[in-house]
Amino acid sequence: MADTVKIDYKNIFYPPGGILMWIVIYLELVTFGIALVFMALNARAEPEMFHESRLLLNTAYGAINTIFLLSSGWCMAQSVYFLKKGNFSKSKLFLNLTILGGFLFLALKSVEYYDKVEVGLTIGYNDFFGYYWMLTLFHVVHVIVGIVILALSARTLRKKPETLKIEDYQSGATFWHMCDLIWLLLFPIIYLLF
Amino acid sequence: MEWTFNITWLVLIVLTIISAVFANLDFAYVAIIILGLSFLKFIGVAFFFMELKKANVFWRVLLVAFLGLLLTVVWAV
Numbered sequence: 001m002a003d004t005v006k007i008d009y010k011n012i013f014y015p016p017g018g019i020l021m022w023i024v025i026y027l028e029l030v031t032f033g034i035a036l037v038f039m040a041l042n043a044r045a046e047p048e049m050f051h052e053s054r055l056l057l058n059t060a061y062g063a064i065n066t067i068f069l070l071s072s073g074w075c076m077a078q079s080v081y082f083l084k085k086g087n088f089s090k091s092k093l094f095l096n097l098t099i100l101g102g103f104l105f106l107a108l109k110s111v112e113y114y115d116k117v118e119v120g121l122t123i124g125y126n127d128f129f130g131y132y133w134m135l136t137l138f139h140v141v142h143v144i145v146g147i148v149i150l151a152l153s154a155r156t157l158r159k160k161p162e163t164l165k166i167e168d169y170q171s172g173a174t175f176w177h178m179c180d181l182i183w184l185l186l187f188p189i190i191y192l193l194f
Numbered sequence: 195m196e197w198t199f200n201i202t203w204l205v206l207i208v209l210t211i212i213s214a215v216f217a218n219l220d221f222a223y224v225a226i227i228i229l230g231l232s233f234l235k236f237i238g239v240a241f242f243f244m245e246l247k248k249a250n251v252f253w254r255v256l257l258v259a260f261l262g263l264l265l266t267v268v269w270a271v
Contacts, residue, residue: 015249022253026260033264040271063214067207070239074203077243081196177244181236188232189268192217193225 007167017174018167025178028142032135032182036189039131043194046127050194053128056121061112062191065105066183072101073180076150076173083169088161095154098176102147109140132190139182146176202242209235229265236261 007014015022043050079094116122116129123133149172156164213231216224240257241247247254 009245009248010250012250012252015253016245026256029260029264033260036264037267037271040268044271059214059217063210066210070203070206070210070235073239073243074199077199077245078196081199174244177239180239180243184232184236184239185264188213188217188228192213192228193268 016170018171021171021174021178025174025181028178028182029185032138032185035131035135036185039128039135039189042127042131047194049126050128053126053132054191054194057132057191058112058115059191061108062187065108066187068101068105068108069180069183072098072105073177075101076176080166080170080173083157083164084166088157092154092157092161095150095157099147099150099154102143102150102176102179105143106140106147109136128194135186135190139179139186142179142182146179149175198242202238206235206238209238225269229269233261233265 007016009016013019075094075097079091079098082088082091082094121129123130153164153169153172209231213228213235216227216231237258241254246257
């Protein structure tokens with residue numbers, strides 16, 4: 001199936017994952033980017049409050065979640081690679097591992113959120129935690145949507161793998177990697193910078 | 195197994211650990227180092243996992259330019 005499809009990625013209209021997905025990615029990055037710039041501007045106005053608030057975050061949770069997402073992204077890339085080779089069983093294995101990585105991320109994020117809520121560090125606590133909750137929750141929504149997309153791909157891969165189009169599969173994979181990209185901006189700026 | 199992905203993953207994990215270690219140090223260039231490492235990790239995911247390296251130069255330049263601009267602005271303010 002997949003080896004018969006030759007996509008000219010060098011064509012400006014056919015980036016890997018599809019042009020529509022890349023337009024979505026740029027819009028998402030700009031949206032998160034603007035919020036992060038405003039966060040940095042607020043931090044400039046109140047540097048001590050931002051620093052003290054940042055120290056209330058658990059850097060280890062953030063770093064472990066980064067490792068979960070990067071490992072999940074690695075599995076996704078392998079899954080696409082094996083699908084292109086027509087090896088459905090390995091593609092399915094790596095896709096399931098990708099989804100597992102997403103669930104591990106959400107589980108640790110839930111623990112982190114529980115810890116914060118328990119001590120009263122909610123969205124209204126101060127400006128820093130306002131940004132923290134808005135940006136990380138918005139990212140969590142993306143991760144959940146990504147898991148749903150991957151679960152649908154996994155269903156097709158399990159039941160009718162021959163009907164799965166590599167372009168569609170790669171679009172779903174690209175969305176999942178976008179969750180990595182957004183987190184790679186959020187983690188250093190929110191957890192480490194201020 | 196695609197070895198380019200394996201090497202990319204290993205580099206990304208090492209860079210993440212280095213970022214976390216640097217964040218606990220207190221010296222003048224911590225912010226720029228953290229943002230620089232973030233830049234490298236972002237490029238690693240986009241160019242290798244997402245295979246953007248195979249895309250038209252327009253998409254590659256656009257992503258690098260956006261990222262460079264964003265991190266510079268965050269650092270400068």
